[in-house]
Amino acid sequence: MRALSLILSLAVLQTATLSVRAAETSDYRLKYDTAVVEKIDTLIRQSWEDNEVSPSQAADDITWLRRVYLDTVGHIPPLNVVEEFVKNKDANKYQQAVDTMLDGDSYVNNWTTIWTNLLIGRQTPDRTSREGMQKFLREAFAKDRPWDDVVYDILTAEGHFEENGAVNYLLSQMTMRDEGVQATAKTTRLFLGTQVQCTQCHNHPFNDWQQSQFWEFNSFFRAARRIDHDKIDPNTGQEVDDYSELTTNDFSGPVFFEKRSGLMQVAYPKYFGKDVEFDNGKSRQKVLADAIVSDDNHQMARAMVNRMWGHFFGYGFTRPVDDMGPHNPASHPILLEHLTESFVASDYNMKMLVRWITSSEAYRLSSEFNPKNEMDNPAAGEMPLFSHMYIKSMEAEQLFDSLMVASNASGMNRANYAQAMRQRNEWLQQFVTTFGTDENDEATTFNGSIPQALMMMNGELVDTAVKCDPGTLLHQVVTADEKDSKKVQLLYLAALGRNPSGRDLAAVKKLMQISGNPIMAYQDLYWALLNSNEFIFVR
Amino acid sequence: MSIIQPENMDRRHFMRHVAASSAMTIPAFHFLNHLNANAAEVRKNQKACVLVWLGGGPPTIDMWDLKPGSKNGGEFKPISTAGDLQISEHMPKIAKQMDSLSVVRSMSTREADHTRGRYYMHTAYVPNPTVIHPSFGSVVSHTLAPQRKSLEIPSFVSIGGGAGSAGFLGMTHAPFVVDSNGQIRNVDSDGTDKRRLEQRLAMWDVVESGFINSDRGDLPQAHKDVYRKAVNLMTSSQMEAFKVAKEDPKIQEAYGNNNFGRGMLMARRLIEVGVPFIEVNLGGWDLHNDVFNTLSNQRLPTLDQGIAALTQDLKSRGMLDDVVIVCMGEFGRTPRINQNVGRDHWASSWSLMIGGGGLNGGIAVGQTDKDGVGIESQSYLPGDVWATVSKAMGIPLNIVHTSKRGRPMKIANGGTPIEELIS
Numbered sequence: 001m002r003a004l005s006l007i008l009s010l011a012v013l014q015t016a017t018l019s020v021r022a023a024e025t026s027d028y029r030l031k032y033d034t035a036v037v038e039k040i041d042t043l044i045r046q047s048w049e050d051n052e053v054s055p056s057q058a059a060d061d062i063t064w065l066r067r068v069y070l071d072t073v074g075h076i077p078p079l080n081v082v083e084e085f086v087k088n089k090d091a092n093k094y095q096q097a098v099d100t101m102l103d104g105d106s107y108v109n110n111w112t113t114i115w116t117n118l119l120i121g122r123q124t125p126d127r128t129s130r131e132g133m134q135k136f137l138r139e140a141f142a143k144d145r146p147w148d149d150v151v152y153d154i155l156t157a158e159g160h161f162e163e164n165g166a167v168n169y170l171l172s173q174m175t176m177r178d179e180g181v182q183a184t185a186k187t188t189r190l191f192l193g194t195q196v197q198c199t200q201c202h203n204h205p206f207n208d209w210q211q212s213q214f215w216e217f218n219s220f221f222r223a224a225r226r227i228d229h230d231k232i233d234p235n236t237g238q239e240v241d242d243y244s245e246l247t248t249n250d251f252s253g254p255v256f257f258e259k260r261s262g263l264m265q266v267a268y269p270k271y272f273g274k275d276v277e278f279d280n281g282k283s284r285q286k287v288l289a290d291a292i293v294s295d296d297n298h299q300m301a302r303a304m305v306n307r308m309w310g311h312f313f314g315y316g317f318t319r320p321v322d323d324m325g326p327h328n329p330a331s332h333p334i335l336l337e338h339l340t341e342s343f344v345a346s347d348y349n350m351k352m353l354v355r356w357i358t359s360s361e362a363y364r365l366s367s368e369f370n371p372k373n374e375m376d377n378p379a380a381g382e383m384p385l386f387s388h389m390y391i392k393s394m395e396a397e398q399l400f401d402s403l404m405v406a407s408n409a410s411g412m413n414r415a416n417y418a419q420a421m422r423q424r425n426e427w428l429q430q431f432v433t434t435f436g437t438d439e440n441d442e443a444t445t446f447n448g449s450i451p452q453a454l455m456m457m458n459g460e461l462v463d464t465a466v467k468c469d470p471g472t473l474l475h476q477v478v479t480a481d482e483k484d485s486k487k488v489q490l491l492y493l494a495a496l497g498r499n500p501s502g503r504d505l506a507a508v509k510k511l512m513q514i515s516g517n518p519i520m521a522y523q524d525l526y527w528a529l530l531n532s533n534e535f536i537f538v539r
Numbered sequence: 540m541s542i543i544q545p546e547n548m549d550r551r552h553f554m555r556h557v558a559a560s561s562a563m564t565i566p567a568f569h570f571l572n573h574l575n576a577n578a579a580e581v582r583k584n585q586k587a588c589v590l591v592w593l594g595g596g597p598p599t600i601d602m603w604d605l606k607p608g609s610k611n612g613g614e615f616k617p618i619s620t621a622g623d624l625q626i627s628e629h630m631p632k633i634a635k636q637m638d639s640l641s642v643v644r645s646m647s648t649r650e651a652d653h654t655r656g657r658y659y660m661h662t663a664y665v666p667n668p669t670v671i672h673p674s675f676g677s678v679v680s681h682t683l684a685p686q687r688k689s690l691e692i693p694s695f696v697s698i699g700g701g702a703g704s705a706g707f708l709g710m711t712h713a714p715f716v717v718d719s720n721g722q723i724r725n726v727d728s729d730g731t732d733k734r735r736l737e738q739r740l741a742m743w744d745v746v747e748s749g750f751i752n753s754d755r756g757d758l759p760q761a762h763k764d765v766y767r768k769a770v771n772l773m774t775s776s777q778m779e780a781f782k783v784a785k786e787d788p789k790i791q792e793a794y795g796n797n798n799f800g801r802g803m804l805m806a807r808r809l810i811e812v813g814v815p816f817i818e819v820n821l822g823g824w825d826l827h828n829d830v831f832n833t834l835s836n837q838r839l840p841t842l843d844q845g846i847a848a849l850t851q852d853l854k855s856r857g858m859l860d861d862v863v864i865v866c867m868g869e870f871g872r873t874p875r876i877n878q879n880v881g882r883d884h885w886a887s888s889w890s891l892m893i894g895g896g897g898l899n900g901g902i903a904v905g906q907t908d909k910d911g912v913g914i915e916s917q918s919y920l921p922g923d924v925w926a927t928v929s930k931a932m933g934i935p936l937n938i939v940h941t942s943k944r945g946r947p948m949k950i951a952n953g954g955t956p957i958e959e960l961i962s
Contacts, residue, residue: 177879178827197652319668328668369754379756380943381669391755430724433700433716436594436822437653443700448762449713450693453769454725496746507745515738524735528742533762534750 028352036342041361043335054372056388058364066497070538071312072101074110075401079494098358102351112137113397120172123432127244128172129161136165147348148293155289160245167246176438180221193303193324215257215267220288223251248283305339312357314390315378331383362386367539391537396446400424407465409476456531466523478522495529586861586932587810590818593868595825598882600911602627603642603890609910611874614831622901629839632847638901640894645905647918651884656869661703663922663952670942674703675925676816677712683815690813691775698802699820707942710761719802721781780808795844803845827881863896863931874911888914896931898960922954930956
């Protein structure tokens with residue numbers, strides 16, 4: 001029963017997005033320019049021609065719906081949404097579905113999750129406030145704040161870690177007294193798509209970046225200071241953690257570093273080797289943030305569109321998405337520049353970027369190969385051509401939220417968001433492993449290996465989904481006044497977002513007959529659907 | 540490929556029922572046919588490797604290659620050992636086992652970033668954006684698992700995580716990550732009886748195979764292969780190997796009452812059921828600050844006890860000649876001591892420990908200069924270490940893997956076994 005109450009309290013994650021109030025027209029919709037998407041399509045088609053591949057067919061409607069739900073709001077579409085989408089004959093229903101998602105709470109939840117994980121990791125470092133970070137991000141995504149403003153705030157924030165949640169990014173990078181080394185490597189990687197960590201110790205092996213460049217970036221972080229406040233626990237009399245804050249001191253000097261030869265060198269603040277004004281009374285972080293947002297080369301925008309494209313397609317224009325540079329040329333350089341310029345012109349509008357990508361022809365394609373695009377296989381190391389969709393495995397959070405959706409009949413109560421996040425985070429900890437370094441780098445066993453399979457087969461979440469207690473989706477379907485074929489169909493739609501084929505139906509019904517107990521047979525079918533490869537893959 | 544083997548009665552019974560109503564292919568599934576018979580025989584003939592992974596990068600200048608009298612020498616003194624070399628005074632138990640273990644003092648590996656170094660040392664290849672190389676444990680799994688038909692649990696076990704990935708060899712050779720407490724999560728299908736599980740898996744196979752046949756690349760099949768392994772594991776008596784608490788308390792005590800000690804003991808138990816590669820993770824070596832206190836009070840006593848106990852235990856069971864033990868991290872640490880009394884990342888001259896598996900023990904291979912900053916002998920790469928391990932485990936060095944893109948890759952990146960250790 002504990003498991004079920006957990007499910008019920010988490011129903012907030014489901015947020016039946018299509019039934020949300022009539023969507024207010026938000027800013028991005030007014031400025032939406034279809035020419036941007038047309039150019040994306042043209043450039044992608046060009047690369048198909050150049051490489052002599054033919055695109056796969058478009059995916060069917062509900063396959064596309066499942067995909068765009070998982071990618072945009074982080075969970076599968078609820079059954080009622082799938083059914084409504086099938087019935088809807090409006091030619092604009094695709095854009096409507098995206099717009100409705102962009103207006104809903106799940107969009108905010110999903111991108112808050114994604115960016116909290118990127119900024120501070122799945123395991124919250126010591127003396128960092130996950131809630132504070134989430135609060136800042138929720139507000140940013142809910143208000144659709146321009147991305148450059150968000151980055152600016154994250155890099156320049158000061159103050160109490162719950163009052164100004166943006167400080168938690170730098171706090172999480174400063175758990176060791178490492179002179180900003182970790183903050184330097186992570187910031188350039190995350191916001192500028194540039195990996196400089198190798199150049200901490202030597203010149204880059206594959207391009208012409210110098211060791212000095214690392215330390216020039218590093219010098220922007222040398223004035224940041226974390227202050228950890230303790231308090232006395234009145235019950236035990238022991239000193240315990242109270243709160244942390246981020247401040248800046250008046251560090252003004254250059255940074256010294258040691259060459260491999262043993263020579264000491266000096267580095268002044270520079271942005272990609274360009275001089276910046278840093279003796280102007282501004283904090284070092286502000287100097288960096290100013291350089292980033294006023295960069296004529298728009299590297300922050302380029303890094304973001306590359307990351308976002310990679311999020312929706314499984315592969316960005318560079319591999320990995322956060323290692324851009326002359327040593328790693330982009331697969332579609334003109335398209336990357338087109339998206340970068342368009343993103344800047346939109347005033348760094350995130351929802352607009354999502355709308356462009358999800359409206360593209362390439363995003364609509366089936367994930368099935370055809371004989372004329374077999375070579376478009378980035379999983380085998382080839383350059384992606386986006387001539388078919390690439391399947392990707394759900395992230396742990398997507399799975400959790402999707403199982404919530406698959407478990408609950410529609411119309412559940414909403415519960416406390418923070419509590420729901422905590423419960424999900426507790427569940428996630430079983431997959432996190434750390435490397436024992438001071439960089440807080442972590443890996444996940446939610447990677448398609450055995451622990452994940454065991455969790456699906458025997459864990460609490462699927463077990464709850466197949467319990468068939470009142471209030472569950474399974475119960476609703478099984479007790480409905482429908483024929484068996486219809487019930488099987490509904491379970492396929494709920495779990496996989498597709499109808500069973502005639503062959504599926506025949507095979508499944510025969511197996512269900514062996515069971516003898518109809519309820520158990522439906523439970524077993526639902527278990528089978530949720531455990532299948534087709535469920536776990538975004539396809 | 541069928542998920543289930545056809546030998547078992549239960550299943551045949553089940554099949555008859557199904558066959559009566561359907562002509563379609565039913566997935567097979569085996570439960571009770573585990574082979575426990577030849578365990579003793581198996582134990583004798585099976586080579587294995589235990590990789591003790593010191594995550595964060597250990598200061599090997601304070602462990603295996605001390606520099607007394609140098610400005611870089613630090614606080615520790617060298618002591619004599621049962622072998623023909625000296626090691627740190629804070630590893631007295633290992634010192635007694637050094638007749639069986641050796642040290643390579645001339646590693647030079649160029650990658651001094653954690654992620655890149657971890658990848659390089661595990662795979663013998665530097666990171667490359669278009670291909671993911673397998674950790675060497677996955678290579679061993681890929682090579683030896685087909686010969687170990689009685690092994691029902693994964694052939695590459697990572698105790699504590701951090702062991703990398705199977706890369707292009709596929710998810711069935713991925714490290715199986717467990718905690719050292721021996722509790723495997725979600726392994727019990729409580730309440731679901733075997734017949735019910737069979738029923739569920741039969742339905743599951745309808746969906747699973749349908750998706751595999753829909754031409755979407757290799758991932759759907761890999762999903763099925765992993766499920767097959769997971770189901771085997773759920774029903775295997777070999778899972779007992781993870782339960783270190785069932786070991787004689789005296790032996791548990793010898794390994795140490797801590798996660799690392801339990802992990803090392805688990806490694807021995809896993810070797811006994813035929814697991815060919817086990818990685819035991821001991822983190823916390825990224826000692827930019829306060830290196831000497833942390834080493835002498837925390838890291839080294841734990842490491843000392845665990846490695847010495849495993850070596851001794853394997854020796855007394857007659858298994859040491861079949862089991863290679865390697866102890867290393869992603870790189871070493873700077874000979875120079877920094878202003879925080881720490882040592883930073885350093886890949887150009889460092890040491891690792893290797894022994895057992897029939898390799899020569901008690902020797903130091905290679906040497907660094909008096910301050911530990913340069914190498915004065917032949918230097919070695921990770922591929923040379925893994926080639927040495929291959930040689931000891933009887934894995935042919937002419938194996939060439941092919942990446943998904945068709946690129947040929949030599950085992951251990953074409954490394955050469957270290958002469959002094961094998962001759």
